[in-house]
Amino acid sequence: MNEEFVFLLERLLPALNKGVIVSLQLIVPSAILGIFFGVVVGACRAFGGGFLGALANGYAALFRGTPLVIQLFILYFGLPNVGIYFQPYTAAVIGFTLCSAAYHSEYIRGGLLSIKRGQVLAAQALGFSTFTTLVWIIIPQAFRRALPGCGNEIVYLIKYSSLAYVITCFELTGQAKIVASETFRFSEVFMVVGVYYLFLVTVASYGLRRLEKRLEIPGFGH
Amino acid sequence: MANMNTKTPLMRVHGISKELGGREILRSVSLDLYEGEMKVLIGPSGGGKSTLLQCMNYLLVPDRGEIELEGRRVDPRKARELCEFRQHVGMIFQDFNLFDHLTATENVSIALRKVKGMSRAQAKARAKAELDRVGLADKGHLYPAELSGGQKQRVSIARALAMDPKVMLLDEPTSALDPELVSEVLTVIRGLAQNGMTMVMATHQMGFTRSLADEVLFMQEGRIIEQGSPKDLLAEGSGTRTLDFCSQILDVEGAGA
Numbered sequence: 001m002n003e004e005f006v007f008l009l010e011r012l013l014p015a016l017n018k019g020v021i022v023s024l025q026l027i028v029p030s031a032i033l034g035i036f037f038g039v040v041v042g043a044c045r046a047f048g049g050g051f052l053g054a055l056a057n058g059y060a061a062l063f064r065g066t067p068l069v070i071q072l073f074i075l076y077f078g079l080p081n082v083g084i085y086f087q088p089y090t091a092a093v094i095g096f097t098l099c100s101a102a103y104h105s106e107y108i109r110g111g112l113l114s115i116k117r118g119q120v121l122a123a124q125a126l127g128f129s130t131f132t133t134l135v136w137i138i139i140p141q142a143f144r145r146a147l148p149g150c151g152n153e154i155v156y157l158i159k160y161s162s163l164a165y166v167i168t169c170f171e172l173t174g175q176a177k178i179v180a181s182e183t184f185r186f187s188e189v190f191m192v193v194g195v196y197y198l199f200l201v202t203v204a205s206y207g208l209r210r211l212e213k214r215l216e217i218p219g220f221g222h
Numbered sequence: 223m224a225n226m227n228t229k230t231p232l233m234r235v236h237g238i239s240k241e242l243g244g245r246e247i248l249r250s251v252s253l254d255l256y257e258g259e260m261k262v263l264i265g266p267s268g269g270g271k272s273t274l275l276q277c278m279n280y281l282l283v284p285d286r287g288e289i290e291l292e293g294r295r296v297d298p299r300k301a302r303e304l305c306e307f308r309q310h311v312g313m314i315f316q317d318f319n320l321f322d323h324l325t326a327t328e329n330v331s332i333a334l335r336k337v338k339g340m341s342r343a344q345a346k347a348r349a350k351a352e353l354d355r356v357g358l359a360d361k362g363h364l365y366p367a368e369l370s371g372g373q374k375q376r377v378s379i380a381r382a383l384a385m386d387p388k389v390m391l392l393d394e395p396t397s398a399l400d401p402e403l404v405s406e407v408l409t410v411i412r413g414l415a416q417n418g419m420t421m422v423m424a425t426h427q428m429g430f431t432r433s434l435a436d437e438v439l440f441m442q443e444g445r446i447i448e449q450g451s452p453k454d455l456l457a458e459g460s461g462t463r464t465l466d467f468c469s470q471i472l473d474v475e476g477a478g479a
Contacts, residue, residue: 122319122378125279126333126385127309129301136336141323217323219367 004188012179012192019175020196026089026161026171027200030096031154037097038104038150039143043134045105046112056105063102068160071095076167088169092161100157107149111142144215151208158200172196230293232257232420233311233389238277238287239444247273249444250287255389255422260415262431262452263424264464265441271424274441275391278422279311280304291388309337312382314392318374320366320381326353326373327362330381338385352380356410372403376410383414390414392423428468432456440464 044056063071076091086094115138123133165174172193180189231254240248248270255261263271276282278289283298290296296307320329330349334340340348353362356376366374375395382390395411396404408430415421415434425431431438432452440448440455440463448455448464455464 116319118315118317118319119321121276121281122313122315122321122381123333124281125308125311125313126381127305127337128333129305132336136332137321141321144323217367218365220322220365 007183007185007188008192011183012189015175015179016172016192016196019170019172020200022089022164022169022171022174023158023161023200026092026096026164026169027158030093030100030161031157033093033097034100034104034153034157035150037101039108039139041101041105042108042112042142042146043139045109047134060102060105063099064106068095068099069163069166071099072163072167088164088167091167092164092169096157096161096164099160100153103153103156104146104150107146107153108142110149111144111146112138114145115141141220144217144220147208147212147215151205151212154204154208155201158204159197162197229256231255232259232292233278234288234290235274235278236288236290238274238284238289240273240277240282240284242273242282247444248277248284251441251444251446252287253439253446253449255420257420258418259420259436260434261422261437261439262435263422263439263441264426264431264467266467269441270444271441272393273444275313275393275422275424278389278391279308279313281308281313305337309385310388312385312387312390314375314378314382314390314395316394317398318366318371318378320374320378322366325363325365326358326369326377326380329366329377330384333381334384348384349380352384353377355383356380357406370403371399372406375399375407379407379410379414388420390419390421392421392425394424394426396425396427426471428456428472438464440467 041056041059044052045060047053048056072091072095075086075095076088079086119137119141120133123137128137161171162173164171165177168174170178176189176193180186183189233255235251235253235255237250237252238248239246239250251270251274253261263274265271273282277284280289280296280298288295291307291310296303298304320326321332324332327346327349330352331340331342331345334345334348335342338345350359350362353359356379358373358376358380361369361373361377366377369377379395392411396407399407404427408427411421411423412430412434435452437449438452438455439446442463448462454460455462456468457465
């Protein structure tokens with residue numbers, strides 16, 4: 001019992017705390033960039049005609065249609081073949097951003113398409129340009145409608161950030177794997193890791209619910 | 223407002239045609255709108271009233287024909303000219319089209335800020351004044367979902383008026399309202415007419431038309447087939463299509479406005 005405690009406090013937790021910092025450094029920028037690109041891609045998919053729309057649709061189909069692990073492998077191990085080198089951390093953030101933006105774009109597209117055309121006409125009739133209509137009328141509403149879906153995607157992102165270790169970016173899961181294989185205490189280690197992820201997801205869910213509450217508007221979308 | 227034909231029209235619609243989905247909705251429609259005038263469009267649904275109004279604001283770009291405002295023609299291919307033009311031509315829709323994510327005050331102030339470039343405080347003050355004018359001074363903080371249909375339509379009128387339009391186009395502004403809410407909206411529109419706002423309104427409110435319209439335009443199959451003062455067109459025994467149509471809708475609805 002005592003020995004277990006020493007292992008937990010002196011070996012496992014310091015390693016996992018180091019890892020969770022890296023995880024957060026992966027998750028936070030990927031989530032923010034992912035939402036941002038997701039809005040751009042979603043807008044292109046909903047309203048962009050011709051080439052732009054086709055490009056955005058193709059991108060979403062590609063990144064939603066292939067496993068994230070494969071995308072990370074290509075970014076980190078494949079691209080050096082054509083002379084593009086990324087640090088593991090950079091490759092992971094790029095991979096997560098591109099993947100989660102593809103999923104966000106789907107929720108955003110749905111949100112955009114749910115806005116009644118009449119409101120667009122009303123904005124135009126007041127002299128709004130297409131761009132100001134998009135920014136001030138459509139996106140604020142579409143974002144509220146897309147928020148539950150996008151929040152779900154962020155929860156996924158927290159968990160799939162664990163894939164970064166396959167391209168040697170040692171975040172939470174990576175650190176755990178090192179400790180586990182050195183000490184052969186697989187079940188203890190991964191149970192504690194599970195608790196870490198559960199904690200991250202709980203905090204994120206709470207924050208997202210707070211955000212939804214703050215953005216709540218009477219009679220809107222419910 | 224009797225005879226203004228000596229003046230130049232404020233807005234001139236000349237020979238506009240519009241096809242939608244392979245169907246000819248407007249067939250060479252022309253009209254001259256003089257300052258302070260109120261024209262009423264009447265006619266069966268599908269006759270082209272809505273399309274005409276939307277073309278007059280370039281929400282739909284006509285296939286042929288021209289629209290002039292104060293003698294100036296607009297090039298609909300130039301986005302900036304179009305936005306400028308639309309600021310001068312207010313539009314009221316049948317189903318209000320308020321912005322669902324904004325309060326009544328914000329619905330009115332947003333275009334002032336984002337289109338006219340007013341400061342937040344200026345826009346808010348103006349919005350409050352406009353809401354006051356339509357009798358909603360105490361409802362500014364409410365969202366569209368918290369307003370009745372009549373209140374929503376009055377907010378949408380305030381929103382259009384805040385842009386200081388030269389012309390207002392009203393597309394059946396009371397048709398989506400419960401009967402008991404119609405009069406509060408008509409009262410606001412009557413006030414506008416009495417203050418000399420230039421308007422074109424599609425409506426089936428015959429009592430209102432009789433008392434306020436300077437001219438009635440009867441539209442059918444994309445054409446204006448009769449036009450004249452309500453007194454002439456709606457006189458008993460005048461034998462006009464307008465009278466025929468109006469007596470039909472009165473039969474159905476049971477009463478005038």
